[in-house]
Amino acid sequence: MNTSGQQNNTSLLEVRGLSLSFHKQTQAAVDRVSFNIRAGNILGLVGASGAGKSSIARAIMRLVKVDSGAVLFNGEDILRMNSQQLMATRQRIQLVFQDPSASLSPRRTVEQTLLEPMKHFVIGDTRFQQEKIRETLHTVGLDHDVLQRYPHQFSSGQQQRIAIARALVTSPDLLIADEAVSSLDVSIQAQILQLIQTLQKEHGIAFLFISHDLAVIRQIGDDIAVMFRGQLLEQSPADLFFSQPAHPYSKTLLSFAGDVPPLRSPGDTWQLDRGSSKAGRSSNCVFSRHCPEKTPICEQEPAIYKIDHKNQPALGLHCVKCHLYDEARTHDN
Amino acid sequence: MSTPALKVSQLSIWFESGTDRKYAVDDISFSIDAGEATGLVGESGCGKTMTALAILGLLPASGVHVKSSGIEINGKDISSLSAAQRREILGRDIAMIFQQPGTALDPVFTLGQQISAVYRRHCGGSKEQIRQTMLGSLEAVGFSEPQEIAAAYPHQLSGGMRQLAMIAMATVCKPAVIIADEPTTSLDSSTRALILQQLERLQTLHQTAILLISHDLTIVRQSCSKVMVMYCGRLLEKTDCHSLFSHARHPYSAGLLSCIPRISDTRPSAINSIPGQVPAMADLPPGCHFAPRCPRAEPVCRQSIPPFDSENGQYVACFKPL
Amino acid sequence: MTQEKVREAETGLGRTWERLKSDHYGVGGLFVVVCFALIAICVWIGLLGQGWSEVSGNRWESASSEHWFGTNLLGQDILQRTLFGTATAFEVGLIVTVCSTILGTLMGALAGWYSHSWLDEIVLWIKGVLDSIPFYLFAAAVAFALQGNPWAMHLAMIISFWTTTARIIRGEVMRLKQREFIEAARAIGLPGFITVFRHVLPNTFHILLVQGSIVFVAAINTEVILSFLGLGIKDGVSWGLMLAESSQEVLAGHFGNFVAAGSSLFILLMGFNLLADALQDALDTRRAII
Numbered sequence: 001m002n003t004s005g006q007q008n009n010t011s012l013l014e015v016r017g018l019s020l021s022f023h024k025q026t027q028a029a030v031d032r033v034s035f036n037i038r039a040g041n042i043l044g045l046v047g048a049s050g051a052g053k054s055s056i057a058r059a060i061m062r063l064v065k066v067d068s069g070a071v072l073f074n075g076e077d078i079l080r081m082n083s084q085q086l087m088a089t090r091q092r093i094q095l096v097f098q099d100p101s102a103s104l105s106p107r108r109t110v111e112q113t114l115l116e117p118m119k120h121f122v123i124g125d126t127r128f129q130q131e132k133i134r135e136t137l138h139t140v141g142l143d144h145d146v147l148q149r150y151p152h153q154f155s156s157g158q159q160q161r162i163a164i165a166r167a168l169v170t171s172p173d174l175l176i177a178d179e180a181v182s183s184l185d186v187s188i189q190a191q192i193l194q195l196i197q198t199l200q201k202e203h204g205i206a207f208l209f210i211s212h213d214l215a216v217i218r219q220i221g222d223d224i225a226v227m228f229r230g231q232l233l234e235q236s237p238a239d240l241f242f243s244q245p246a247h248p249y250s251k252t253l254l255s256f257a258g259d260v261p262p263l264r265s266p267g268d269t270w271q272l273d274r275g276s277s278k279a280g281r282s283s284n285c286v287f288s289r290h291c292p293e294k295t296p297i298c299e300q301e302p303a304i305y306k307i308d309h310k311n312q313p314a315l316g317l318h319c320v321k322c323h324l325y326d327e328a329r330t331h332d333n
Numbered sequence: 334m335s336t337p338a339l340k341v342s343q344l345s346i347w348f349e350s351g352t353d354r355k356y357a358v359d360d361i362s363f364s365i366d367a368g369e370a371t372g373l374v375g376e377s378g379c380g381k382t383m384t385a386l387a388i389l390g391l392l393p394a395s396g397v398h399v400k401s402s403g404i405e406i407n408g409k410d411i412s413s414l415s416a417a418q419r420r421e422i423l424g425r426d427i428a429m430i431f432q433q434p435g436t437a438l439d440p441v442f443t444l445g446q447q448i449s450a451v452y453r454r455h456c457g458g459s460k461e462q463i464r465q466t467m468l469g470s471l472e473a474v475g476f477s478e479p480q481e482i483a484a485a486y487p488h489q490l491s492g493g494m495r496q497l498a499m500i501a502m503a504t505v506c507k508p509a510v511i512i513a514d515e516p517t518t519s520l521d522s523s524t525r526a527l528i529l530q531q532l533e534r535l536q537t538l539h540q541t542a543i544l545l546i547s548h549d550l551t552i553v554r555q556s557c558s559k560v561m562v563m564y565c566g567r568l569l570e571k572t573d574c575h576s577l578f579s580h581a582r583h584p585y586s587a588g589l590l591s592c593i594p595r596i597s598d599t600r601p602s603a604i605n606s607i608p609g610q611v612p613a614m615a616d617l618p619p620g621c622h623f624a625p626r627c628p629r630a631e632p633v634c635r636q637s638i639p640p641f642d643s644e645n646g647q648y649v650a651c652f653k654p655l
Numbered sequence: 656m657t658q659e660k661v662r663e664a665e666t667g668l669g670r671t672w673e674r675l676k677s678d679h680y681g682v683g684g685l686f687v688v689v690c691f692a693l694i695a696i697c698v699w700i701g702l703l704g705q706g707w708s709e710v711s712g713n714r715w716e717s718a719s720s721e722h723w724f725g726t727n728l729l730g731q732d733i734l735q736r737t738l739f740g741t742a743t744a745f746e747v748g749l750i751v752t753v754c755s756t757i758l759g760t761l762m763g764a765l766a767g768w769y770s771h772s773w774l775d776e777i778v779l780w781i782k783g784v785l786d787s788i789p790f791y792l793f794a795a796a797v798a799f800a801l802q803g804n805p806w807a808m809h810l811a812m813i814i815s816f817w818t819t820t821a822r823i824i825r826g827e828v829m830r831l832k833q834r835e836f837i838e839a840a841r842a843i844g845l846p847g848f849i850t851v852f853r854h855v856l857p858n859t860f861h862i863l864l865v866q867g868s869i870v871f872v873a874a875i876n877t878e879v880i881l882s883f884l885g886l887g888i889k890d891g892v893s894w895g896l897m898l899a900e901s902s903q904e905v906l907a908g909h910f911g912n913f914v915a916a917g918s919s920l921f922i923l924l925m926g927f928n929l930l931a932d933a934l935q936d937a938l939d940t941r942r943a944i945i
Contacts, residue, residue, distance in 0.1 A: 048521040061842045087844055095842045103835040107857040117843050155610060156377070166839070185376040185548055190592040190606035197604060212521055215594035219604050243598050254596065256522035 011072075012039040012206050013060070013093075013174055018069035020059055029055045031230040031286075032069070034304070037174065037223075038316070042200055042207040044221030044238070046214055046253070052230040053210045057178045060208075061095055062086065073174075091121050094167035098179035100159035104151035110162055111147040117170050132169055139203075140165045140195060157188035164195065168205075175199070176208045181216060193219050214253060218242060223316055226250050229286045232304075237316045246307060246320040248293045285323070297323050336408040337364035338542030339388075339427075339510045344401040346383050346392070346566075348614075355614045357383050357397075359566040365559075367509065368536050370543040372553030372574070374589075375563035376611060381546045384563075385512045388544075389429055390419045407509055425455040428503035432515040434495035438487040444471075445483030448502045455506045470501040474531050493524030500531050504541070511535065512544045517552055529556045550593055554578055562586045565612065565622040567638075572647035582647065582654040585623045621651070629653045674937035681933020687926025691919075694738060695745035704738030707731065707892050715909050725911035727900060736892045737915040743893040744875045744923065751812045751874040752867050758813065759820025760856065760863065766821065767828025768851050778825075782818045790815050790877075791884070798886045805889045808881055816870055823866060827859045861938035868931035872924050879920065894920050 014036040021028040030052045037043045045053050058064045060071050062078060071078045073089055081089060094117075097103035104113055114133045118124065124132065134144060140161040151159055160180065167175055177196070181189040197220055199205045211217050217224065217238075224241040226234045226249060234247040245251045285291070288298040305325040307318045346358040358380040365371045375381050386392045387399050390411070404412040406426050414422070431437035439447060448467045452458075458466070471479035474497045487495055496516060503511060513532060517525040529552060535541040547553055553560055553574065560577050562570040562585065570583040581587040591605040609626040612618060618625050624634040633652050641648045675681050697703040708731060716726040724733035766778040794811040801807040831837060832855070840850045881887040882895025883902075894916040901912035 048523075049519075058838075063838065063841055090842070090844045095839065097835045097839065099835060103839050105836045105840075105854045107860075108854070116840075116845075120843055120845055155613075157610060163839075170843075186550070187376065187589060187592045187607045188610070190594075190604055193594075194604045194606055213594070215596050218596050219594050219601060238600060239598070242596060253522075256526065 010039045011036045012041075012074065013037040013208070014070075014072040015056070015060070016070045016072065018056065018059055018071065019067045020055060020064060021067060028067075028230050030059065033227070033230075033232045035225045035232055035235050036317070037206055037208060039173065040200065040204045040206055041222045042196075042209055042220050043223045043225055044217035045208060045210045045225045045227065046212065046217055047227035049212060050229075051227040053212075053227055054178050056227075057095065057176045057208065057210060060176065061090075061093065087121065091117075091123070091170040092172050093174045093176065094170065094172045096160075096163050096167050096175060096177045096180045098182055100156050100163050100183075101151060103163050104159060104166075106151055109148055109150060113151075113162065114147075114166055114169055117166065121170060123170060133165075136165045136168045139168065139199070141191075155188075156184055157191060160184060160188075160192055161195070164192075164199075168199070172205065174206045174208065176210070178210045179212070180209075182211060182213065189216065196220055226253065231286050231321065233287065233322070234318075234320045236318045236320075240309070240318060246318070246325060247287075247322050248291045248324075249287050252290075252292070285321075293324065295323065302326070335366070337405075338367040338369075338407055339544065340364040340403065340405040341384075341388060342401060342403040342405075344384065344387060344399070344404065346380070346387055346397060346399050348397060353615075356566050356617070357614060358387070361563075361566075361568045363561055363568070363571060365510070365542040365544060367542050368540040369559065370532065370536055370545055370557040372557035372560040373544060373546045373563060374548065374550055374553055374560060376548055376589075378611060378614070379563045380566040381548075381563055382514055385429065385514050385544070385546055388512065389423060389427065390414065421455075424451050424503075424508070425506045426508050427510040427512070428506075428508045430496075430499050430503050430511065430513040430516050432518055434492060434499045435487065437499060438495060440487055443484055443486055444490075444498045444502075448483070448498070448505055451502055452505045466505060470505040471498070473504075473534075474498075474501045475527065491524075493520050493527065496520065496524075496528055497531065500528070500535075504535060504539075507539050508541065510542045510544070512546065514546045515548070516545070517547075517549070525552065532556055550578075550590065562589070565614075565617055567622060568648075568650065569623065570647075570649045570651075571641075572649070576647055580655070582649040583623075583651050584627045584629050584653075584655060587655055629655075671934075671937045675933055678933040678936060680929045681937070684926040684929030684931075684933060687922060688930055691741055691923050691926070692745060695742040698739055698742035704735050704742065706735040707739035709735070711735075715904075715911075718911065724915040725909075727897075727912055728904065733897070733911045733915050736897060737894070737919055739892050740894040740897060740916065741919065741923075743888060743891055744878070744920075747809065747812075747878045747888075747893075748871040748874045750809050751816060752870045754809075754813045755816040755870060756820055756863060756867050759817035760824050760859070762817065763821035763824025764828050764851050764856060767825040768832065768847060768855070770825070770829050770832075775825075778821070782821060785815060786818050788815075791880070791886075794877075794881055794886055795884075803889065808878065808887055812874055812877055816873065820863070820866055820870070823862060824859055827862060828855055831855050831858055864938065865931055865935045868927055868934065872927050872931075875920070875924065 016034050018030055018033045019028055020030045033052070033056060035043065045056070047053050055064065059066050060078065066079055069079070073093065076085065076089070078086070078089055111133065114136065115129055118129045118132065123129070133147070137144060137146065142158065142161055142165070146154070146158070146162070151162070154162065181192050184192060193216070196207060196209070200207065200220070209217060209221060221238045224236050224238055225232055226247060228249050234241075234245070234250050236246065241250065242254070245254055283299070283301055285298045285300070285302055288294050291298065302321050302323045303326070304319050304321045305327065307320060307325060309318065341364070342362045343360050344358060344362070345356065345360050347354045347356045361384065363371070373381050373384065383392070388404055392399060401412050403410050406422070411419070411422060438444070445467055448470060449463050452466050453463050468479040468483060471482050476482045476497065482490070482494070482498065490498065517528050520528065532543055532545070533556060536543060545553060545557055557574055560572065560574050561568050562577070562583060564585050570577065570581065570586050572582070577586060578590065581590055585607070588607040592607065607626055612622065612625070618635065620635040620637055621627070621630075621639050624630040627634065631653060639650045639652045641650050642654065675685070694703060710730040711732050712722055712726040712730050714726060714728055714730045716722055716730075718725045722732050722734065724737065727733055727736070762778050766775045769775050793815060794808065797811040798807040801810070828851070837850060837854060840854055878887055878893060879895035879898060882893050883899045887893060887895050897912045897916035901910075901916065905913050
């Protein structure tokens with residue numbers, strides 16, 4: 001049984017150089033993103049809306065077309081699997097969406113919704129399936145009497161539990177939660193976060209937890225990955241991220257996400273982002289326009305640099321896409 | 334003591350089905366002074382938005398019953414105005430900023446046209462005057478190129494910019510009271526800060542009274558001096574922000590505060606939550622609505638509605654406050 | 656806006672019925688439609704209207720206790736003919752509605768699910784062509800081509816009416832495709848056609864119900880006009896035929912046919928329209944229960 005695995009080095013999901021763009025835009029929605037999730041671990045993927053987080057989730061599930069890159073699940077590339085292998089893999093990775101009322105089929109009862117994945121993947125016989133639904137409902141904290149009801153009869157917190165239950169019936173190894181608590185009230189959000197924590201601790205399920213809210217991610221994340229305009233700027237173990245963020249964007253995010261976000265000072269040059277697609281991909285660092293620590297070299301796109309924490313070898317991978325951490329360059333100075 | 338900018342007295346809103354009454358808002362009263370921002374916090378379905386709509390008189394006429402002993406703006410009662418009279422005051426004396434700027438703005442008109450329309454309706458003036466005022470209002474909310482924004486359609490702007498344009502529209506006639514209903518939901522943290530900054534500007538420059546409705550306690554803490562906590566249609570606690578956040582007296586307020594995720598150097602050992610769930614409007618428990626979930630509940634809590642107990646200007650409706 | 660979470664009735668049907676009950680016009684319409692439907696059933700099983708072709712009196716008798724609406728040119732009882740006409744109206748209505756709805760739904764679902772693909776283009780093209788043919792010319796052409804086959808009229812109507820349903824369903828399917836519960840189905844690898852039948856189409860039933868009642872009304876109306884033109888039903892009688900007969904009779908002062916067929920048609924269609932409006936309101940899932 002995996003604990004929230006600092007010691008565990010098995011890579012469950014490894015995304016390598018994933019790129020995808022939407023047909024009308026020249027700017028990539030996801031631009032050469034690489035990260036990895038260890039078995040039984042929770043990776044918090046954070047970024048503003050439009051940063052590309054949801055696109056990655058859909059790319060992993062093969063719901064959108066990918067331009068290049070690989071998504072390795074237990075070593076096998078999902079993007080190149082045949083339909084049989086893909087079917088087997090889809091049982092192991094499940095998705096939970098942001099809006100629970102929209103993610104449940106309105107004219108199907110809870111029982112039908114929970115049975116569907118098992119019937120589709122042909123998992124067990126009828127008896128096994130019935131027991132499995134009851135067991136899963138118990139895990140998410142719901143009673144058996146929800147089975148014959150329709151989604152609209154439940155509150156959003158209960159609906160999200162049903163959506164999580166649907167994701168759990170196939171006994172997955174990895175759950176992708178795409179802003180799964182963002183539309184819930186704070187007390188219900190707390191309950192769902194508790195549930196996620198339980199699922200990790202007692203069932204060893206790994207999570208790709210996507211959110212724009214760092215405070216929420218702080219509650220459950222083991223590792224943090226930061227995205228901005230389609231690029232991954234930093235991946236870091238959680239404790240390290242929140243105490244010593246490396247990338248300037250991470251520092252900016254943390255300054256806004258604290259308990260009492262500071263009001264902008266008059267001298268701040270932060271621009272309102274119009275979000276229109278720029279013509280072509282520019283060659284500078286994607287964050288350079290807004291970066292408080294910008295230097296002339298930031299006209300060039302930085303490579304991804306690994307930061308070694310020699311005094312804390314047990315920590316996981318820490319890498320940053322920023323010239324400031326170019327050891328070759330700092331050595332020269 | 335000066336007249337408060339907004340005063341709501343004993344407001345109740347209910348639905349009738351047969352002989353049953355289902356209360357969405359149950360006998361609430363509060364007041365906000367000029368230049369003051371008060372937060373109204375509570376979870377979805379607690380009645381916050383209905384309260385706002387009732388104040389503005391925007392609830393549908395059939396099916397919903399609204400009763401109050403008075404809703405006053407600067408001393409003038411607006412609760413029993415005719416439709417025509419109400420149209421006069423909306424936008425001029427009191428305005429609302431809605432949650433979803435995308436749907437609250439008309440997609441077929443430019444922002445300039447929409448803002449000018451509001452000003453023209455209430456204040457009038459020559460075409461040039463109206464245009465200047467409109468551009469001024471856009472500039473005041475922080476747009477460095479107001480002409481560009483005035484010529485743009487809502488879909489051309491990002492969510493944050495639309496919300497700022499909404500604020501410009503709501504404030505062009507400089508109303509005495511503004512109700513902001515979840516103005517920063519679905520905006521990211523940097524844009525949120527901008528919006529809140531605008532609200533503060535309105536308070537200091539124009540002495541506007543602001544009722545900020547939100548389920549997010551952190552923004553209320555930042556922008557408001559007073560806060561009211563609502564649960565299942567009732568106000569449970571009314572106090573100043575500082576007191577609430579340092580020492581909440583109602584068990585629900587305290588519970589809610591403990592649920593708010595915070596960023597800390599070390600990962601929290603446990604995630605706090607309030608057990609159980611919010612009761613449906615049709616199944617409200619007798620007595621204190623929060624009693625079934627309250628760790629301090631006593632038999633009296635289930636039998637009678639706790640009255641407001643006040644101490645140093647802090648009001649809490651609880652038989653066993655913290 | 657606050658939406659109520661607790662529903663009194665569990666199923667969609669129960670909810671709809673509750674809402675419908677409060678709309679008095681709608682209930683009135685439902686009552687009218689049910690009455691007429693019962694008459695039609697009685698005719699089909701042989702209890703009423705069997706004497707529609709029987710010559711039971713003198714020509715153009717006025718209303719009496721024996722012949723409530725009098726008799727027509729041939730001495731046939733107008734009341735019997737009116738009752739039989741009810742069955743004809745329902746028969747035409749049901750056949751055309753059911754067939755055109757099924758065809759329209761299938762084509763619309765296909766076009767919507769594969770929207771912007773070659774399949775969609777083909778369906779839209781066929782729709783466009785059919786929509787641009789003037790209907791009555793088309794009906795005449797079909798009747799001619801099928802050499803007086805009694806189903807020619809039904810066929811012409813089905814071929815023309817499916818396009819409206821298809822357009823609406825296509826739009827709905829395109830909209831529903833974006834919804835997260837469809838994404839959830841795709842995420843587990845559910846094949847397209849299963850997703851469409853199991854998850855998408857059930858969410859269009861409320862639209863189909865309203866659209867169905869509109870088509871029903873259109874079918875009956877169309878039959879009236881076709882019969883007037885002589886392209887309508889061949890064996891049997893319909894209100895359309897009766898109205899055609901009455902066009903000459905009225906000038907001579909005999910109103911039996913006109914009053915009987917005209918008022919029956921008016922009452923039934925009015926009832927149906929009121930019912931359809933009320934159904935649309937009752938089924939509107941976006942309305943908060945206030």
